[in-house]
Amino acid sequence: MSLxxxxxxxxxxxxxxxxxxxxxxxxxxxxxIIKMVEERKAYIEESLLMAEKARIELQQVKAEGEQIIAxxxxxxxxxxxxxxxxxxxxxxxxxxxxxxxxxxxxxESRRLIxxxxxxxxxxxxxxxxxxxxxxxxxxxxxxxxxxxEQQAMIERLLDEINVSKS
Amino acid sequence: xxxxxxxxxxxLVGVVTLQTTYASEAQAxxxxxxxxxxxxxxxxxxxxxxxxxxxxxxxxxxxxxIVYSQTSGWxxxxxxxxxxxxxxxxxxxxxxxASKGKIVEIDAAGKQTKPFDISITKxxxxxxxxxxxxxxxxxSVARSYKKGSYKPQKGFIAFMEMFIMNVNNDIIKPCxxxxxxxxxxxxxxxxFFIFINNILGLIPIFxxxxxxxxxxxxTFVLAICTFLIVNFSGTKEYWREILWPDVPLWLKAxxxxxxxxxxxxxxxxxxxxxxxxxxxxxxxxxxxxxxxALVFVTVSLGPVMNTSxxxxxxxxxxxxxxxxxxxxxxxxxxxxMLSAVFIGLARVEPHHKH
Numbered sequence: 001m002s003l004x005x006x007x008x009x010x011x012x013x014x015x016x017x018x019x020x021x022x023x024x025x026x027x028x029x030x031x032x033i034i035k036m037v038e039e040r041k042a043y044i045e046e047s048l049l050m051a052e053k054a055r056i057e058l059q060q061v062k063a064e065g066e067q068i069i070a071x072x073x074x075x076x077x078x079x080x081x082x083x084x085x086x087x088x089x090x091x092x093x094x095x096x097x098x099x100x101x102x103x104x105x106x107x108e109s110r111r112l113i114x115x116x117x118x119x120x121x122x123x124x125x126x127x128x129x130x131x132x133x134x135x136x137x138x139x140x141x142x143x144x145x146x147x148x149e150q151q152a153m154i155e156r157l158l159d160e161i162n163v164s165k166s
Numbered sequence: 167x168x169x170x171x172x173x174x175x176x177x178l179v180g181v182v183t184l185q186t187t188y189a190s191e192a193q194a195x196x197x198x199x200x201x202x203x204x205x206x207x208x209x210x211x212x213x214x215x216x217x218x219x220x221x222x223x224x225x226x227x228x229x230x231x232i233v234y235s236q237t238s239g240w241x242x243x244x245x246x247x248x249x250x251x252x253x254x255x256x257x258x259x260x261x262x263x264a265s266k267g268k269i270v271e272i273d274a275a276g277k278q279t280k281p282f283d284i285s286i287t288k289x290x291x292x293x294x295x296x297x298x299x300x301x302x303x304x305x306s307v308a309r310s311y312k313k314g315s316y317k318p319q320k321g322f323i324a325f326m327e328m329f330i331m332n333v334n335n336d337i338i339k340p341c342x343x344x345x346x347x348x349x350x351x352x353x354x355x356x357x358f359f360i361f362i363n364n365i366l367g368l369i370p371i372f373x374x375x376x377x378x379x380x381x382x383x384x385t386f387v388l389a390i391c392t393f394l395i396v397n398f399s400g401t402k403e404y405w406r407e408i409l410w411p412d413v414p415l416w417l418k419a420x421x422x423x424x425x426x427x428x429x430x431x432x433x434x435x436x437x438x439x440x441x442x443x444x445x446x447x448x449x450x451x452x453x454x455x456x457x458x459a460l461v462f463v464t465v466s467l468g469p470v471m472n473t474s475x476x477x478x479x480x481x482x483x484x485x486x487x488x489x490x491x492x493x494x495x496x497x498x499x500x501x502x503m504l505s506a507v508f509i510g511l512a513r514v515e516p517h518h519k520h
Binding site for chain 2: 003
């Protein structure tokens with residue numbers, strides 16, 4: 001039956017055209033396509049890996065940043081606390097010093113007052129003495145008649161003065 | 167959806183009416199249809215591309231005839247030359263005998279000899295056409311890549327790329343194994359060659375419809391190529407397993423029973439490939455033609471029977487056409503897969519005995 005016997009003409013053309021098809025497609029067709037698709041696949045995989053890596057790195061950087069911020073915040077707090085402490089100390093110191101200074105001034109003034117008082121007392125005493133002398137003069141001028149009495153009186157007065165002075 | 171059914175129904179009615187009228191006319195012309203001839207004529211090769219017959223006029227596309235005669239050398243002429251006279255330059259188409267339907271040369275004594283015939287017949291034309299289409303499609307996909315650009319493709323090229331990679335990754339790779347890359351281009355070529363010829367064979371109008379993959383010469387060449395590749399890529403272990411298999415000694419010496427069986431096996435594998443593809447495609451075409459012939463055969467049974475059988479015929483033809491679409495893919499798939507399996511078997515590595 002002719003269906004089962006290969007026809008020579010068709011065989012010839014089949015060999016020719018199939019040969020050309022195989023040659024062209026195995027040289028310029030499929031290898032190019034497969035290579036390109038595989039390259040693209042590799043590229044996509046690589047890109048995904050890189051993206052994953054970048055994501056992790058970004059996370060790390062973010063964490064680091066957060067840590068830096070946290071440290072900075074702590075330091076900031078510490079600095080503020082320190083400054084407050086320093087301020088307190090300064091104020092305290094100043095107060096203490098002022099106190100000391102004031103005490104000194106007060107002591108000085110007290111001394112001065114004392115001195116002034118003494119001086120005043122001295123001058124008062126002097127004046128009193130002078131006044132007493134002048135009084136005594138006047139008294140003496142008036143009551144000089146009785147000599148004995150005068151003498152006794154003077155004695156008494158002097159004693160009194162001595163008593164008050166000591 | 168209902169609109170789709172309406173259109174389908176209208177087409178069906180139209181086709182049925184047309185076919186019945188045509189069949190009645192044919193019947194009226196008084197030519198009882200010889201179904202066997204009708205089918206064989208369509209599935210076998212011919213020197214011209216017969217399209218249709220209107221009234222008594224045959225409409226066909228003439229194809230070039232290229233023959234080499236022992237006595238008068240090369241002759242090239244169009245097949246339409248036979249329309250004017252049955253004998254042209256001493257050549258004619260034999261109507262009976264061993265070379266029925268083929269070009270024969272008639273010498274002065276009336277003796278017929280077969281010239282060397284490489285005419286562009288229907289199958290050859292279809293083969294060249296599909297080969298050109300295939301090369302254009304695959305090269306256009308390959309040329310669409312630009313250096314250093316990994317942008318995904320779009321549209322038809324993306325589809326072809328997916329198709330190619332699917333065949334490459336799901337058929338060739340698992341069947342051959344580790345060095346599949348060497349054989350992938352050839353197997354992909356085989357797959358797409360068979361597939362495009364199968365699909366073109368399903369298109370009933372010019373330039374499709376030729377029964378290319380259902381022709382034994384085509385499948386013969388394909389099988390021979392696979393045979394050569396399988397056996398030339400055979401490893402030492404492959405040949406050892408054929409010539410000195412791991413069977414009891416009495417099976418291989420002194421009578422080399424197993425080696426002979428294995429050697430026969432080398433040839434039966436590609437032979438099976440050849441017959442499988444050929445028979446499947448031939449059968450597919452025959453079924454479609456047979457169902458179509460149903461319309462013409464039932465004319466003699468009266469108009470009622472004829473109309474109902476026409477409906478059946480059209481419905482079944484549509485169904486079979488869908489099945490054939492599937493078969494077109496499956497046959498390409500099977501041929502490629504089995505070729506890959508045979509190559510994989512030939513690439514066998516010696517397994518270490520434990």
